[in-house]
Amino acid sequence: MGVKNIVIIPAYNEEENIAGVVLGIKKVVPDADIVVVNDGGQDRTGEIARKSGGQVISLPFNMGYGVALQTGFKYALRRGYEYAVQMDADGQHDPRDILSLLQAVKSGEADVAIGSRFLEGNSYRIPALRRLGMFIFSFLASVFTGQRITDPTSGYQALNRRGLMFYASDYYPVDFPDADVIIMLHRAGLKVKEVPVTMHSSTTGRSMHSGLKPLYYIFKMFLSIFVTLLRKNTVKADMF
Amino acid sequence: MPLRQKIFALVVGISVFLFILEMVRRKKLREEYSWLWLLTGMGIIVLAVWYDLLLFVSHFIGAVVPTTTLFIFSLVFLLLISLQFSVKISSLADQNKKLAQELAILRHEMEEMQSEHLVD
Numbered sequence: 001m002g003v004k005n006i007v008i009i010p011a012y013n014e015e016e017n018i019a020g021v022v023l024g025i026k027k028v029v030p031d032a033d034i035v036v037v038n039d040g041g042q043d044r045t046g047e048i049a050r051k052s053g054g055q056v057i058s059l060p061f062n063m064g065y066g067v068a069l070q071t072g073f074k075y076a077l078r079r080g081y082e083y084a085v086q087m088d089a090d091g092q093h094d095p096r097d098i099l100s101l102l103q104a105v106k107s108g109e110a111d112v113a114i115g116s117r118f119l120e121g122n123s124y125r126i127p128a129l130r131r132l133g134m135f136i137f138s139f140l141a142s143v144f145t146g147q148r149i150t151d152p153t154s155g156y157q158a159l160n161r162r163g164l165m166f167y168a169s170d171y172y173p174v175d176f177p178d179a180d181v182i183i184m185l186h187r188a189g190l191k192v193k194e195v196p197v198t199m200h201s202s203t204t205g206r207s208m209h210s211g212l213k214p215l216y217y218i219f220k221m222f223l224s225i226f227v228t229l230l231r232k233n234t235v236k237a238d239m240f
Numbered sequence: 241m242p243l244r245q246k247i248f249a250l251v252v253g254i255s256v257f258l259f260i261l262e263m264v265r266r267k268k269l270r271e272e273y274s275w276l277w278l279l280t281g282m283g284i285i286v287l288a289v290w291y292d293l294l295l296f297v298s299h300f301i302g303a304v305v306p307t308t309t310l311f312i313f314s315l316v317f318l319l320l321i322s323l324q325f326s327v328k329i330s331s332l333a334d335q336n337k338k339l340a341q342e343l344a345i346l347r348h349e350m351e352e353m354q355s356e357h358l359v360d
Contacts, residue, residue, distance in 0.1 A: 037344070057348045059340050071341040078345065174337065 008072030011089035066174030097197035101158035115156035115197030152179035253284030
């Protein structure tokens with residue numbers, strides 16, 4: 001038995017997309033385990049994911065994307081997986097990129113590899129206002145990490161065990177993990193690397209950025225980055 | 241301060257104080273949340289009995305009428321109490337998150353063990 005890999009997919013009411021996502025991953029990495037974290041949805045996501053060949057962890061009630069994701073990290077850590085990939089359940093992420101993401105962490109280049117849709121001039125269409133928000137936060141992330149970050153909102157990432165340990169810890173902000181996480185990683189001494197990936201526009205068109213959420217998101221991100229910078233750099237000493 | 245006002249303030253203060261004590265005694269209110277409320281009741285009693293203190297404090301913070309002082313302090317107390325709640329809710333939410341995650345993982349492991357058992 002070689003090194004164990006796991007793909008973690010947080011899913012909330014994704015019965016239409018989840019089978020395609022799981023099967024797509026199986027085609028690319030047949031030996032990896034796939035775990036779908038069912039975030040207290042009301043539909044048949046869990047059942048379909050299990051039939052498609054994934055393992056299913058069900059949260060007792062809806063707790064949001066970040067909590068579901070972290071559940072997967074905790075599980076992966078507990079089960080001793082060496083490498084983990086996190087992926088969205090809505091089919092936006094092309095499973096073929098798993099290999100290049102995993103390659104970046106397996107080679108030791110990075111503890112966390114982040115799939116960026118903007119490296120290599122990907123033609124991904126985004127509304128102007130959101131583009132502005134992304135621009136600001138990728139700028140801040142770039143400044144505070146001292147390296148070019150183009151897509152801090154990306155939920156398509158690969159991690160090694162060090163990355164897993166950080167993501168499973170209490171430092172991980174479970175409401176909108178984003179640019180602040182990248183800055184925290186950097187300050188904790190973990191290596192981050194962006195890898196170009198393909199993302200499709202969401203098939204269902206349902207986004208977690210709707211209603212008043214963008215405003216809260218912007219507020220939260222500024223506050224989180226600000227207090228992250230105010231904190232003493234104790235994370236490293238605590239964990240590693 | 242007119243006697244009528246004084247008596248009313250005293251009655252309110254003592255009632256609040258006793259009510260909180262009774263809640264703690266019946267274990268309806270935990271000690272850790274009672275102290276700010278008890279302090280509030282105590283404050284009302286002290287200010288009702290000791291009018292000069294109220295005048296002194298009013299003068300000190302620059303309030304023109306003593307009632308303003310009372311209002312300001314009651315607001316500050318309410319603010320502190322709700323802040324205490326916010327802090328507590330944050331930590332409860334965090335504990336709730338951990339419990340939910342732990343429960344989900346354990347349930348998954350249990351199902352796994354059960355299905356392995358069926359195969360054997």
